[in-house]
Amino acid sequence: MVNNLATQLREGTSKSHSMAENVSFVKSFLGGVIDKESYRKLISNLYFVYSAMEEEMEKNKIMNLLNRSITELNRNLELDLEHYYGSNWKSLIRISEATKAYVERIKMISNERPELLIAHAYTRYLGDLSGGQILKKLPRAMNLSDGKGLSFYEFEEVTDEQEFKQNYKRALDSLPLDSHLADNIVAEANISFTMNMKMFQELETSFSRIIIKLITNWFSSIFQPKVSQA
Ligand code: HEM
Incomplete structure (x- = not known):
């Protein structure tokens, strides 16, 4: 039996964490450079990820294992999507290729090895409760938001993030696991990090495209031969 899953997860994913950062x-996000289109695509992707993750965790009563309820971790991502896309956001958002693969992985795990959903919950929720708290200041700083559209970062039911994380980690440590299962959970958490990275890399492509387009437009506006008015 192991009783240090939380430490194993932290240490076993530290390389993935550095890569994700x-x-x-x-x-770019951390450096305060992001455009509204990429940001709203990011939250659309996250909507698909959280919808799948929470539905499958609920089905398998994963949070009960940790003596928690999924509703404690709910965020009103729908409100943000409404803010950035308008009231018909549901018909406007599209799932990206990398997000589709991420969601398929969550569903496959839920059918075949539901206990590994613990790993997906770790990567996303503890991430949001940690670095996510740094990131939450950025959209406003970048003028992406007038203070609205930031519900994603607010865990309304969590009053003290540090304390919540400590309790969550204690619950991870008290799961009755053998070392083989613990290793599998750490391996799945690394897969979850990779899927997140792929989702971000796709946005990077569209972000780079926007920058290239802006530069090209700027160059052509400067070098376009002036049409003679004569
Ligand atoms: C530039 C972006 C990021 C920054 C600045 C950042 C920052 C941090 C910090 C400071 C912590 C430690 C908090 C503590 O010890 O209490 C942390 C933990 C964590 N982060 Fe990140 N992070 C970033 C990106 C990510 C990404 C992309 C993911 C995954 C999708 C992620 C997942 C996690 C997880 C799971 C933890 C919990 C580690 C543990 O205590 O077991 N982070 N992050």
Whole structure:
């Protein structure tokens, strides 16, 4: 039996964490450079991920294992989507290729090895409760939002993030797991990090495209031969 799953997860994903922090899109976000279109695509992707994850966790009563309820971790992502896309957001948002693969992985795990959903919950929720708290200041700083459209970062039921994380980690440590299952959970958490990175890398492509387009437009506006008025 193991009783340190939380430490194993932290140590076993530290390399993946550094890699995720170094994806250009994440760095651009952190550096305060992001456009509204990429940001709203990011939250659309996250909507698909959380909908699948929460539905499958609910089906398998994963949070009960940790003596928690899924509703404690709910965020009103729909409100943000309405803010950025308008009231018909549901018909406007599209799932990206990498997000589709991520969602398929969650569903496959739920059918075949539901206990590994613990790993997906770890990567996303503890991430949002940690670095996510740094990221939450950015959309406003970048003028992406007038203070609205930031519900994603608010865990309304969590009053103290640090305390919540400590309790969550204690619950991870008290799961009755053998070392083989613990290893599999850490391996799945690394897969979850990879799927997140792929989702960010796709946004990087569209972000780079926007930058290239802006530069091309700027160049052509400067170098276009002036039409003679004579
Ligand atoms: C530039 C972006 C990021 C920053 C600045 C950042 C920052 C941090 C910080 C400071 C912590 C430690 C908090 C603590 O010890 O209490 C943390 C933990 C964590 N982050 Fe990130 N992070 C970033 C990106 C990500 C991404 C992309 C993911 C996954 C999708 C992620 C997942 C996690 C997880 C799961 C933890 C919990 C580690 C543990 O205590 O077990 N982070 N992050």
